[in-house]
Amino acid sequence: DTGVSQDPRHKITKRGQNVTFRCDPISEHNRLYWYRQTLGQGPEFLTYFQNEAQLEKSRLLSDRFSAERPKGSFSTLEIQRTEQGDSAMYLCASSVGQGSGELFFGEGSRLTVL
């Protein structure tokens, strides 16, 4: 399968713990995105990278959230000191080239904070 892969698919953690999600985009896709989706809502933009550069961050991305894409390939999203409100599906997507191209989404990483 050469699609976008995310790991882990499910994570249950206790409030206050740190969690990290990994996203492997489609190879040669230079853009990588993170979105968050809560139940009954559409996905909300968190951040995006072009190659290794983080070009845009949403105000939703508090200081507890950090994303990296160190070599312009895979990306990690870390949440420190998790809160119950962080419970959501975290979606990764990738795309190629400029502008308004199609995004290819992974199946998501579901986080439950107890």
Add this chain to the structure above:
Amino acid sequence: AQSVAQPEDQVNVAEGNPLTVKCTYSVSGNPYLFWYVQYPNRGLQFLLKYITGDNLVKGSYGFEAEFNKSQTSFHLKKPSALVSDSALYFCVLHGSSNTGKLIFGQGTTLQVKP
């Protein structure tokens, strides 16, 4: 402010009948508009996009969408619904090619009954 609205939480259609899923948008400048579909336990999948050109856009699985600038709408249509079309549909606005931020509507659940 840029926004997209899907006024119906759910649309029910009988198999074989035409379907319409509504979407309106608000943006300054020319919009880039997309429809994505989300099947249970599957990642979001691209259906179609409008960038410029013909107002009627054809996409995957027999879906099409009509861009109407005067009504700021981008309704999704299909002439003959299938039970397998049952899923969650998102209208998506990309306000500018310079941003990675897609703005998703809240989603409309399409239920096609045999």
